[in-house]
Amino acid sequence: MTEKEIAQALLPLVGGRENILSVMHCATRLRIVVNDKDKIQVKEVENLDKVKGSFFNAGQYQIIFGTGLVNRVYEAVMHELGMQPEAAIDDKPASKPVTGNRFQRAIRMFSDVFVPIIPVLVATGLFMGLRGLLTQEAVLNVFGLTPDAVPQQLLLFTQILTDTAFAFLPALVCWSTFKNFGGSPVIGIVLGLMLVSNSLPSAYDVGSGAAEPLIFFGFIPVAGYQGSVLPAFATGVLAAKFEKFLRKHVPDAIDLIVTPFLTLLVGILLAMLVLGPILHTVENGVLFVVEGLLTLPMGIGGLIYGSFGQLLGIFGIHHILNFLEISMLAKDGWNYLNPIGTCGNVAQAGAVLAVAIKASSAKTKQIAYPSCLSALLGITEPAVFGVNLRFVKPFVMSMVGGGVGGFLASLFGLRATGMSITGIPGTLLYLNEQLPLYILVNIVSFAVAFVLTRLFGFNHKMEQA
Structure with a gap:
């Protein structure tokens, strides 16, 4: 189905135009606020081509399409409604649905403020990683150079790239x-x-x-x-x-x-x-x-955050940690949350890959395999909402994997030079002596979640149910 055909098929299944209050989207999900959620035909929506799952959260009906596709579907939906993208039905701002309890609205409000800023902070984090690479003595030695040989003008230029956004x-x-x-x-x-x-x-x-x-x-x-x-x-x-x-x-x-x-x-x-x-x-x-939690002795803080930090994404409150990461980076240039949070994301990838391999349903495999790659690139919503959380046990196994990886990351004292990228892209935040350890803790997280899900976390009876 084309994006236009998806939009044309989707609108009647959510109750039609008269049932829609607002439409918006995030990185992976189309978010619809409706007058009456009982009019939504959930099973029919999830059976649409290219839909990876759906759920209700924070007063919104959220349909998972994945990165890139969701933007095109959103534009097609808005076109079918006769609205301009970024506009909303009844003249309500698309980023501010009026439903949900006070706490949920506060979290969405905070997230809406930070979403436009994050790309700049991501770019700054990449600059920090590249700057760290350029100034590593081991890297410079390959070219017969020492840190003292790096021109001061180049260091000043890189400092402009890395410091401006936070200043x-x-x-x-x-x-x-x-x-x-x-x-x-x-x-x-x-x-x-x-x-x-x-x-x-x-x-x-x-x-x-x-x-x-x-x-x-x-x-x-x-x-x-x-x-x-x-x-x-x-x-x-x-x-x-x-x-x-x-x-x-x-x-x-x-x-x-x-x-x-x-x-x-x-x-x-x-x-x-x-x-x-x-x-x-x-x-x-x-x-x-x-910081006190993350520096608890014997890796306890990393174990706790690596295990239970993944629950924050389910309730839509994970963005509230952005300001903590920003404050850490602004204070001393290091992000202690990123390596532990990354372990949770990679563990989701391990769990969903195990489901993909064991699944007998073509629909489950169609969702699970791409979701694994997406989670490895830092986008876990398709894996979480489309597969792991639906079957419950794979999500629990991913929590165990994330906890084990977070425990090791805390023991090793891993810390990132930036924020907002995890998994494979996150390696750019560890282009220093930490890189081998970063790779190790993520392999462990992936492997633990994969093995536990393969052995205990998923079976065909769950799939049939």
């Missing part, structure tokens, strides 16, 4: 937050730049003791928020809402002058004197707790 991270966060909450993105980016202004002592200098924060009113410490997430996020939310309030109440004749002026003034006062000091402290506290 101006508040500007990116504020921009995306304003865009998400209906404010003016250009005001958001300027407000974010104010948080890292050169007039303020750098957060890096204050953290290292090279500079002292400014003291306002004798007790409020103020410094730049380079690398910080929560202060910029909270400031962006409140300032965007304040701007929308002003747009409704300021006369049109003076709106162009008054609204940006007051939005920036109130926003920076909130950020510097209230939200920044409070939330930056909270951010450091959360980071301390998580």
